[in-house]
Amino acid sequence: MGRPPNLYSFTDVDKELAPNLRKYVLEQQNEALKRHGVFRVAISGGSLPKTLAKALLALPSGSEEDKVEFDKWEIFYADERCVPLTHEDSNHKLVQEELLNKIPKEMPQPKVFTVDEQYLDNAQEMADDYEKKLVSVFAARDSVKLPLFDLILLGCGPDGHTCSLFPDHPLLRETDAWVLSISDSPKPPPKRITLSLPVVLHGSKIGFVATGGGKKDILKKIFETEEGSELPCGLVNKGAGEKVSWFCDSAATEGVSFPKRGSVM
Template sequence: MMGRPPNLFCFQSIDKDLAPNLRKYVLEQQNEALKRHEVFRVAVSGGSLPATLATALLAPSSGAEDDKVEFPKWEIFYADERCVPLDHDDSNHKLVKENLLDKIPADMGQPKVYPIDEAHLDDVQEMADQYEKTLVSIFAARDSVKLPLFDLILLGCGPDGHTCSLFPDHPLLRESDAWVLSISDSPKPPPKRITLSLPVVVHGVKIAFVATGGGKASVLKKIFETEEGSKLPCGLVNAGGGEKVSWFCDAPALEGVNFPRRGSVI
């Protein structure tokens, strides 16, 4: 692994410890981004992440200047999405909408959200192309932009070590040019999806994984301790992102994992 290793945080309780620390971390990235360019561009995945993120962001503010969620200045994109209608139970957008967007109090304002275009549900490659065009229109004001630079990318970790819709040993892991990729043979249903490419993910200013529960312990042990695990998609993000990467885990997810841990962001 080049440079400094990723940051691994371990918390006893998701609601009492992990979520407040995740809030602190996300708002640090928000505030830095707003200083840079007056907008906070975030890519999010699905799974259990939206619920944990909502717990973090919808908690009451301490009143401190740096503890204010500036939702109207957010732009939310999807690190991956399933080729299903936006109201389908498999949709990451539906997860984010129901867990977070629909629960934001009116006085906090709403982020700008970029879901997939349902017009292309029958053509997964066209859907990927269209989502990439959306990213180009926002990130590539100049032709010299090689990769979109997200201020923060929020990810999950599957029990097989996949993240986004980048799966172990899949040819998509070798794609280096496209920003958004299509997959028609996902090992997990539904089979048709789009996903950010690995180069886009590791290019993010900051990258954070949220991985909780005892079911993640064996794969996290593999990712953080073995050569084999370093080649899994999550391991490749660790290697490519180094100290830009932070893992927010609870104690059961890190049972038996031998890797230096941090106790708190706060």
């Protein structure tokens, strides 16, 4: 077994967690731009976009390393709901309201890959269409087994789910498809699409954001129990090890005995 994931714990979300998350994201951005001139990131919904916006929209320090180069970003969705892009349940609407609409108009804008609304009634067709978008960006299907995101940013549900991968669901056993459909989500809305677990594990870096006292029980389970290691978030920890970094506040990590770090090096 490789090295374990990194668990960061901060007393204050705005003053400590957000600046450290910014440093982490921009490290991945700068590495990606050196490698291939573009930064490909997959983003989930929930409370993540709000914290991410606090991190990315903060005033830069002036150093080259601290510059958000949105014009080189390609943003994908780690999961999405089969609803119109203007619907309250849409992850895109959430990211748009919390982050995209707040990027100053004079700044170059990122390229965003949304789901196609013509497939709202058929989750499988929507998943197939979104997978085709990934194939067109990451390479022809026959030459690349899995898309390689530079960074995947995720949340953690109170049941240990991430993306739209839920505990004990058959989708966790999928090994070939890049994008999966789900029509029986235990959390509404029932019809969704999601990146598959192998795609998540293949990411260059994977970051979780989990804050608030409501997360402490599930984090304790994920980091300290065998049962928790089989939950979707636990499977990411187990499968990707040191590629994974958790950004949490002290309320979420209260009582968690797994070694915690106080800042991104």
